Amino acid sequence: xxxxxxxxxxxxxxxxxxxxxxxxxxxxxxxxxxxxxxxxxxxxxxxxxxxxxxxxxxxxxxxxxxxxxxxxxxxxxxxxxxxxxxxxxxxxxxxxxxxxxxxxxxxxxxxxxxxxxxxxxxxxxxxxxxxxxxxxxxxxxxxxxxxxxxxxxxxxxxxxxxxxxxxxxxxxxxxxxxxxxxxxxxxxxxxxxxxxxxxxxxxxxxxxxxxxxxxxxxxxxxxxxxxxxxxxxxxxxxxxxxxxxxxxxxxxxxxxxxxxxxxxxxxxxxxxxxxxxxxxxxxxxxxxxxxxxxxxxxxxxxx
Numbered sequence: 073x074x075x076x077x078x079x080x081x082x083x084x085x086x087x088x089x090x091x092x093x094x095x096x097x098x099x100x101x102x103x104x105x106x107x108x109x110x111x112x113x114x115x116x117x118x119x120x121x122x123x124x125x126x127x128x129x130x131x132x133x134x135x136x137x138x139x140x141x142x143x144x145x146x147x148x149x150x151x152x153x154x155x156x157x158x159x160x161x162x163x164x165x166x167x168x169x170x171x172x173x174x175x176x177x178x179x180x181x182x183x184x185x186x187x188x189x190x191x192x193x194x195x196x197x198x199x200x201x202x203x204x205x206x207x208x209x210x211x212x213x214x215x216x217x218x219x220x221x222x223x224x225x226x227x228x229x230x231x232x233x234x235x236x237x238x239x240x241x242x243x244x245x246x247x248x249x250x251x252x253x254x255x256x257x258x259x260x261x262x263x264x265x266x267x268x269x270x271x272x273x274x275x276x277x278x279x280x281x282x283x284x285x286x287x288x289x290x291x292x293x294x295x296x297x298x299x300x301x302x303x304x305x306x307x308x309x310x311x312x313x314x315x316x317x318x319x320x321x322x323x324x325x326x327x328x329x330x331x332x333x334x335x336x337x338x339x340x341x342x343x344x345x346x347x348x349x350x351x352x353x354x355x356x357x358x359x360x361x362x363x364x365x366x367x368x369x370x371x372x373x374x375x
Contacts, residue, residue, distance in 0.1 A: 074100065079128055081139040138179045155182050160207065161208070209357070215323055292306065
């Protein structure tokens with residue numbers, strides 16, 4: 073087996089992922105666990121990390137460890153400041169925060185912040201590392217879309233993150249489904265492509281009119297124009313369609329779109345882009361691991 077050069081840790085709110093990486097960026101081994109920062113008893117993050125990567129660390133003779141994601145937030149292990157955009161792998165490397173542990177020194181990646189034209193701030197943690205990996209692979213200006221509870225649209229210029237926008241699409245869907253009248257008629261969680269597409273079509277031009285259109289998820293069910301199992305997919309399509317319309321209206325339309333993620337949700341975003349006639353492609357590989365390698369090399373941790 074090639075020699076390991078780095079242990080990369082992508083530690084979010086609900087999940088823990090780790091990668092054993094060689095100097096060429098190949099992933100030699102990987103670990104995942106439902107041990108997000110909110111699931112760690114007594115905030116004993118050191119214990120969880122040692123359980124997951126102790127054997128790697130010993131076999132790799134003390135390879136450096138780089139951690140990114142919500143583990144660097146105020147609720148995590150080591151809070152790091154937000155760096156201003158534009159920022160790339162070199163800026164993230166210069167902003168690494170360090171902590172000594174039983175596994176040696178851990179290097180925590182900072183998050184990023186930006187402000188819109190109205191002076192309203194926005195932030196990311198974890199996504200900046202994924203983009204650091206993608207920027208090296210593509211070497212072109214692009215927009216990366218990272219679906220999730222809080223969907224992120226990130227603009228890359230000259231290999232650096234120039235800015236980004238957050239859309240609370242996933243969280244709004246969950247709140248409306250579980251805590252609003254819209255969820256009263258919903259049954260089941262199966263995906264219905266026809267209902268999803270109908271929701272995409274119901275999104276207003278430029279993302280406008282969402283508050284009025286939301287109630288259609290109720291009325292279409294009341295008058296049996298949508299069955300209970302189709303209401304959820306319809307609402308999902310309506311919200312995702314609104315997000316896409318709003319984001320495209322705000323960004324540079326000529327930029328290539330990359331959808332980052334291997335989840336079912338990422339696939340639905342790709343389906344949505346195809347339906348609205350916007351070219352988009354899935355990001356290849358494991359961008360978080362590639363980002364850890366890029367940051368580690370820029371910090372001089374890897375030859």
